[in-house]
Amino acid sequence: xxxxxxxxSTFALIWGGLNLIFWFDFYDSNFLYFxxxxxxxxxxxxxxxxxxxxxxxxxxxxxxxxENKLFKVGKxxxxxxxxxxxxxxxxxxxxxxxxxxxxxxxxxxxxxxxINYLNKFYVxxxxxxxxxxxxxLSGLLTLTYLPIKYLYLIVIPFxxxxxxxxxxxxxxxxxxxxxxxxxxxxxxxxx
Numbered sequence: 001x002x003x004x005x006x007x008x009s010t011f012a013l014i015w016g017g018l019n020l021i022f023w024f025d026f027y028d029s030n031f032l033y034f035x036x037x038x039x040x041x042x043x044x045x046x047x048x049x050x051x052x053x054x055x056x057x058x059x060x061x062x063x064x065x066x067e068n069k070l071f072k073v074g075k076x077x078x079x080x081x082x083x084x085x086x087x088x089x090x091x092x093x094x095x096x097x098x099x100x101x102x103x104x105x106x107x108x109x110x111x112x113x114x115i116n117y118l119n120k121f122y123v124x125x126x127x128x129x130x131x132x133x134x135x136x137l138s139g140l141l142t143l144t145y146l147p148i149k150y151l152y153l154i155v156i157p158f159x160x161x162x163x164x165x166x167x168x169x170x171x172x173x174x175x176x177x178x179x180x181x182x183x184x185x186x187x188x189x190x191x
Contacts, residue, residue, distance in 0.1 A: 128173050
């Protein structure tokens with residue numbers, strides 16, 4: 001979580017400083033109005049993400065079957081994760097029980113010999129992937145309500161930050177899922 005906070009804080013300081021320096025050269029509107037739009041956009045996306053999380057949380061587990069092709073990880077994808085060396089940095093990505101510590105913890109496998117736990121972990125991993133993907137799309141909502149003149153000041157930075165914060169957890173979920181399936185198959189064979 002510290003890693004994410006550091007990146008977000010650094011980006012916000014640089015971006016905010018540049019906006020303060022160049023604001024009046026490029027835009028003729030009130031800076032307070034811009035600030036209100038910016039803070040309102042953060043709050044809006046946060047609320048939308050909470051709603052998405054709640055909706056995914058209540059979806060039935062049966063929607064996330066191992067046979068579902070949407071959740072299968074292909075060989076090319078496994079090679080991609082090896083190429084970007086995900087194993088070396090996956091632990092700094094906050095994965096677990098959500099932003100408030102509520103729910104199933106996915107930061108590591110706690111019960112390797114419990115088939116029910118492993119199956120639940122698989123389902124929760126799939127739910128996390130869907131939630132992050134929908135949250136990634138929700139970041140594009142700023143395109144629908146912000147004036148076009150704020151494209152470079154709000155929309156593009158929001159989209160890039162949202163992409164960064166949503167795509168990395170998706171990568172981690174998809175990276176660990178084949179390993180999880182191996183553990184599940186092993187436990188099923190030895191029951």
